[in-house]
Amino acid sequence: MSKTCVSVSAAANIALIKYWGKETGPGNQPATGSLSIGLEGLRTETTLAISDKQSDLIDFNDSEASTSRIVSYFEEIRDLFNFTHHFVLTSRNFFPTGTGLASSASGFAALAIALDNLLQLELSDKELSRLAMRGSGSAARSIYGGFVEVVKEQDAFARQIQPANFWPLGIIVAITDPNNKTISSTDAMRQTQLNSPFYKTWLHTHNADMEIALDALMSRDFAKLADVSESNCMKMHASIMTSRPSIIYWHPATLAIIRRIQELRNNGLPCFFTIDAGAQVKIIFEPAALDAVKDGLSDIQGIKQLIETQVGGEPRVL
């Protein structure tokens, strides 16, 4: 083994056509495909080394909850690749931590790339995306930058549809709740699948959304992408809200932003919102609309922080 240590930077991503619901069984196999944008400004740096100890040493954003998840992941990796050594892992988010922005996507993507590099596995991008997905469903998408699709097959994988420079959209992440969400995506997915009366319709209307969004992306049709993305987002949150007991990820400020962005778009500004399983809102816009979007958000109470970024997020071995 030529290397004993590697560092990787990978970025978070935001799904326009959402992943919500898993197939039963291990490996985070998604119930549907998804389409995402890499977020250049929200990066995780991960350093992985081979240990000479008999146990793994893990510091994943000082999070104990994450540690047990990664220990299991390392067990899987050792089984999968007949590897006997243990690891030393340090992972740090270079964006506001503890804000409920899922860092598992960038974290597990960086880890998969680091493992491939360190163990000289020479995996294809497709195989890398599957390795990341074992850690976190949305991590498969962060193996790439730009515009990325998860293809739902027997063994799902992610692929890049277009690089970031194909359509250099602007993105603002509006933090409305600095606390971690009260229910994890995994648990909320399970509950939605179990008893939301709308979950079946979510599944059955998903392919049509994917097709429209991919068309909109390839033709750089902003209005079409905005319509289908917001609709898909509302369908996801409506499905979650109608699970029993009801789960509401939105906070009052989340709703204030939704209403404001709807208003701005109705007035002709090329911008739209999307929201993952949390209270934060991501606003996507044509670059020329940046100042108008910021101005539109300026008087909304309850926004803790705005992070300006853009499409990107290509991972890098450092």
Place this chain on the structure above:
Amino acid sequence: MSKTCVSVSAAANIALIKYWGKETGPGNQPATGSLSIGLEGLRTETTLAISDKQSDLIDFNDSEASTSRIVSYFEEIRDLFNFTHHFVLTSRNFFPTGTGLASSASGFAALAIALDNLLQLELSDKELSRLAMRGSGSAARSIYGGFVEVVKEQDAFARQIQPANFWPLGIIVAITDPNNKTISSTDAMRQTQLNSPFYKTWLHTHNADMEIALDALMSRDFAKLADVSESNCMKMHASIMTSRPSIIYWHPATLAIIRRIQELRNNGLPCFFTIDAGAQVKIIFEPAALDAVKDGLSDIQGIKQLIETQVGGEPRVL
């Protein structure tokens, strides 16, 4: 004709199992049944007289929009009962006006009762409820006080399930938006029926909700009534939100109240929320919980007014 003038007081009502969606054709025939509570404290007083003029004279809360609706209603009435005279109508809401609390329920119920009385039609309550329904779908329920069901049949009607004293629940109406809503219920219903992917599921799961709610009511099972009422409310708003374009009746303060009431109920307080097509929230609770509910709402920003009331709303000829 013995009388030339009559005054009637009727109350607004709040649906626990909602009416959302109309059959095509005239007469506000609902797509589903509904179950409501009469709101003792939210009353409309209507005075109706026979006119010696050749046109109707209408003052319905100084609202010009309502005037044309009532002129059409009077035309229907004249056709229906072979009546040739015109009317003088004055209608006043004795609760905060212009707050988006639907006054059409109490207004058209009072008007139907006044017509019956003035024209000596001697209609049954069932026929009265149908007469009110021609003016506004939810008005059929305000022909009665207490707990009222709309029975969905070829020709739907309302009937009282239990009088108010069967279960003297407390109710608080929290006003979060003093302005009229931007889209009428009728238009929003049409749009939801037209293109919300969830509307069919709303229809197909409605009878089950009605049965559970009626069971809960008859056995005074508060937790069961709370669960099914909140779930039905969330399903309605989720269906509306996912119509295209999306319609969101909630304001940030609406959501803040939803979250707070969920929290109070999770902590064991017997209270739940429901929301009609607007931003106001109605909180229903066991009377002993009044102070705790008020205390729970006291620090929420954006509540303009709290109206304390209780189950009731029996109409009265004055």
